[in-house]
Amino acid sequence: xxxxxxxxxxxxxxxxxxxxxxxxxxxxxxxxxxxxxxxxxxxxxxxxxxxxxxxxxxxxxxxxxxxxxxxxxxxxxxxxxxxxxxxxxxxxxxxxxxxxxxxxxxxxxxxxxxxxxxxxxxxxxxxxxxxxxxxxxxxxxxxxxxxxxxxxxxxxxxxxxxxxxxxxxxxxxxxxxxxxxxxxxxxxxxxxxxxxxxxxxxxxxxxxxxxxxxxxxxxxxxxxxxxxxxxxxxxxxxxxxxxxxxxxxxxxxxxxxxxxxxxxxxxxxxxxxxxxxxxxxxxxxxxxxxxxxxxxxxxxxxxxxxxxxxxxxxxxxxxxxxxxxxxxxxxxxxxxxxxxxxxxxxxxxxxxxxxxxxxxxxxxxxxxxxxxxxxxxxxxxxxxxxxxxxxxxxxxx
Amino acid sequence: xxxxxxxxxxxxxxxxxxxxxxxxxxxxxxxxxxxxxxxxxxxxxxxxxxxxxxxxxxxxxxxxxxxxxxxxxxxxxxxxxxxxxxxxxxxxxxxxxxxxxxxxxxxxxxxxxxxxxxxxxxxxxxxxxxxxxxxxxxxxxxxxxxxxxxxxxxxxxxxxxxxxxxxxxxxxxxxxxxxxxxxxxxxxxxxxxxxxxxxxxxxxxxxxxxxxxxxxxxxxxxxxxxxxxxxxxxxxxxxxxxxxxxxxxxxxxxxxxxxxxxxxxxxxxxxxxxxxxxxxxxxxxxxxxxxxxxxxxxxxxxxxxxxxxxxxxx
Numbered sequence: 102x103x104x105x106x107x108x109x110x111x112x113x114x115x116x117x118x119x120x121x122x123x124x125x126x127x128x129x130x131x132x133x134x135x136x137x138x139x140x141x142x143x144x145x146x147x148x149x150x151x152x153x154x155x156x157x158x159x160x161x162x163x164x165x166x167x168x169x170x171x172x173x174x175x176x177x178x179x180x181x182x183x184x185x186x187x188x189x190x191x192x193x194x195x196x197x198x199x200x201x202x203x204x205x206x207x208x209x210x211x212x213x214x215x216x217x218x219x220x221x222x223x224x225x226x227x228x229x230x231x232x233x234x235x236x237x238x239x240x241x242x243x244x245x246x247x248x249x250x251x252x253x254x255x256x257x258x259x260x261x262x263x264x265x266x267x268x269x270x271x272x273x274x275x276x277x278x279x280x281x282x283x284x285x286x287x288x289x290x291x292x293x294x295x296x297x298x299x300x301x302x303x304x305x306x307x308x309x310x311x312x313x314x315x316x317x318x319x320x321x322x323x324x325x326x327x328x329x330x331x332x333x334x335x336x337x338x339x340x341x342x343x344x345x346x347x348x349x350x351x352x353x354x355x356x357x358x359x360x361x362x363x364x365x366x367x368x369x370x371x372x373x374x375x376x377x378x379x380x381x382x383x384x385x386x387x388x389x390x391x392x393x394x395x396x397x398x399x400x401x402x403x404x405x406x407x408x409x410x411x412x413x414x415x416x417x418x419x420x421x422x423x424x425x426x427x428x429x430x431x432x433x434x435x436x437x438x439x440x441x442x443x444x445x446x447x448x449x450x451x452x453x454x455x456x457x458x459x460x461x462x463x464x465x466x467x468x469x470x471x472x473x474x475x476x477x478x479x480x481x482x483x484x485x486x487x488x489x490x491x492x493x494x495x496x497x498x
Numbered sequence: 499x500x501x502x503x504x505x506x507x508x509x510x511x512x513x514x515x516x517x518x519x520x521x522x523x524x525x526x527x528x529x530x531x532x533x534x535x536x537x538x539x540x541x542x543x544x545x546x547x548x549x550x551x552x553x554x555x556x557x558x559x560x561x562x563x564x565x566x567x568x569x570x571x572x573x574x575x576x577x578x579x580x581x582x583x584x585x586x587x588x589x590x591x592x593x594x595x596x597x598x599x600x601x602x603x604x605x606x607x608x609x610x611x612x613x614x615x616x617x618x619x620x621x622x623x624x625x626x627x628x629x630x631x632x633x634x635x636x637x638x639x640x641x642x643x644x645x646x647x648x649x650x651x652x653x654x655x656x657x658x659x660x661x662x663x664x665x666x667x668x669x670x671x672x673x674x675x676x677x678x679x680x681x682x683x684x685x686x687x688x689x690x691x692x693x694x695x696x697x698x699x700x701x702x703x704x705x706x707x708x709x710x711x712x713x714x715x716x717x718x719x720x721x722x723x724x725x726x727x728x729x730x731x732x733x734x735x736x737x738x739x740x741x742x743x744x745x746x747x748x749x750x751x752x753x754x755x756x757x758x759x760x761x762x763x764x765x766x767x768x769x770x771x772x773x774x775x776x777x778x779x780x781x782x783x784x785x786x787x788x789x790x791x792x793x794x795x796x797x798x799x800x801x802x803x804x805x806x807x808x809x810x811x812x
Contacts, residue, residue, distance in 0.1 A: 337672075338662050341613060345601040349596075352610065353580070355558055355611050355613060355716060356582050357610070360580075361655075489696055493698055
């Protein structure tokens with residue numbers, strides 16, 4: 102069925118062109134030395150808020166863009182964290198939001214004036230945020246092990262269902278344990294943490310410096326997390342995870358303590374998720390249970406799957422598509438851009454169809470997810486390993 | 499003590515089972531099995547399909563807990579241990595239906611086998627070497643150092659993560675040694691220069707060799723081979739027989755193998771145990787077993803021909 106669809110005259114040229122382009126881009130990208138590549142990329146990305154429009158009219162990316170980029174960056178972090186659990190160790194965790202919430206509430210409970218947990222918020226301690234970043238890693242890892250222990254004997258679908266339940270339990274706990282978490286109205290009024298300002302770079306007066314700082318912070322954080330994820334993957338631990346994903350029994354027979362390494366995967370993924378949660382609470386200035394619903398887990402899993410499981414650049418692409426584009430559709434520029442297609446859309450003069458598209462983005466995403474799964478089941482930018490795996494599976498089918 | 503021991507005295511038993519029994523919901527897979535594999539020998543385990551041969555392997559490697567009886571490796575009790583601990587004590591195995599990490603390269607497969615030996619975290623384990631019953635009771639209460647070791651577990655995990663992230667010299671060095679040794683092992687089993695090939699894409703015979711290399715990478719005292727020549731032509735099986743001999747002769751590893759190809763079993767094994775319905779029906783050197791009446795009956799019903807003529811079973 103997939104073969105037929107893939108070879109149909111409508112789909113084949115597009116799919117082929119996409120595959121060729123992806124292959125070329127990968128090759129060109131791979132030929133640059135690693136460190137240089139990363140340095141260049143980091144410089145390019147950090148420079149984004151300062152890019153001037155050569156035609157005049159100030160910067161290219163204003164606050165709206167930076168806010169979107171910040172969210173995309175956060176989801177890249179979450180995606181990379183979940184990737185450790187799902188992509189490396191093969192443990193399908195649908196309750197990832199639990200750890201995101203852990204990190205967010207860890208910060209909010211201490212820093213929000215509305216916090217019922219402590220009598221006075223520690224909002225006058227400027228370094229609280231910075232002290233909590235490493236703390237969030239530890240607390241997250243601990244939460245990961247705690248939630249990991251009961252699901253150890255479960256595999257595949259059963260694991261997915263139980264972790265899904267955990268995610269919901271956390272949200273319900275946040276809503277209902279009013280005397281501890283502040284209930285459904287959440288914790289708010291967290292003072293913005295002092296981020297280092299970048300005196301050399303802070304040239305533009307056009308936009309809020311806070312957003313620029315947050316943007317730079319997120320870019321650096323993403324790079325650090327990506328580095329850590331790569332180190333974990335290319336190590337003895339990463340190999341143990343891979344062996345567990347391939348065949349858990351045999352991994353155990355080869356002397357790998359599968360319990361320890363599965364918990365380790367949960368812990369690493371949860372630590373990154375929790376770190377993301379703390380950052381999220383800090384830039385939102387609040388933590389509300391509604392931000393930690395099932396949708397977060399689904400979004401993160403989807404962006405990992407669409408981008409390509411087990412692969413960092415896949416996660417980045419997935420986050421841009423799933424998190425960046427919906428927000429972009431809200432922009433004036435998006436309407437302008439989509440205006441080009443108005444002649445193709447029969448109801449363009451009666452309806453604002455760009456707005457419709459944005460409103461119904463989950464339907465569009467559903468279709469996109471199905472399309473990706475049919476055309477490129479290993480994701481848009483799959484890891485080498487996944488590619489082999491899926492090719493072999495297709496051959497056997 | 500060593501001076502008195504007569505040169506003719508047989509080597510001590512490495513793997514020993516005493517009245518080992520395993521049942522699966524009424525079916526008796528192993529029944530009161532007494533088996534011993536001498537150190538440094540190549541032993542064979544044969545029997546018709548469903549005789550309990552693979553079950554014995556699964557019990558020995560900790561995948562199934564035995565229902566009754568004991569099983570020891572060089573005097574150390576194996577029951578109750580998790581498979582990875584048994585591997586650490588020195589048992590490695592291959593599988594009847596090849597179970598490689600199919601999407602990993604040959605080198606990575608062998609590196610996974612080296613997992614325990616590429617450990618850069620302190621490896622000293624204060625666990626007792628010979629758990630005599632009386633001592634075992636004391637150990638179960640725990641010595642101070644045992645509990646200190648336990649208590650340091652989170653610390654060791656943290657160090658493992660930090661070392662993985664920071665990749666200090668000691669980590670790079672253990673990794674380099676592991677890679678070198680894996681490449682040597684691949685050469686030893688006849689896969690020289692093939693280390694970057696994906697396991698899945700290797701030819702069938704080479705997959706069997708890779709599985710051997712991966713098992714050897716755990717540095718076993720005892721190697722359990724489940725039908726190492728299944729599906730091979732006579733020439734290929736002959737090569738595997740040579741390989742098995744050199745594993746014993748060069749690495750000093752004791753081998754216990756399940757095999758249906760009788761020419762392989764009779765050619766390579768020094769001692770053969772025959773199982774039927776989970777019971778040991780014969781034991782001895784190949785010539786004796788070949789002529790044993792019960793063995794012939796088990797294989798052929800009431801037959802007249804010997805079993806040394808070709809493949810029996812399935």
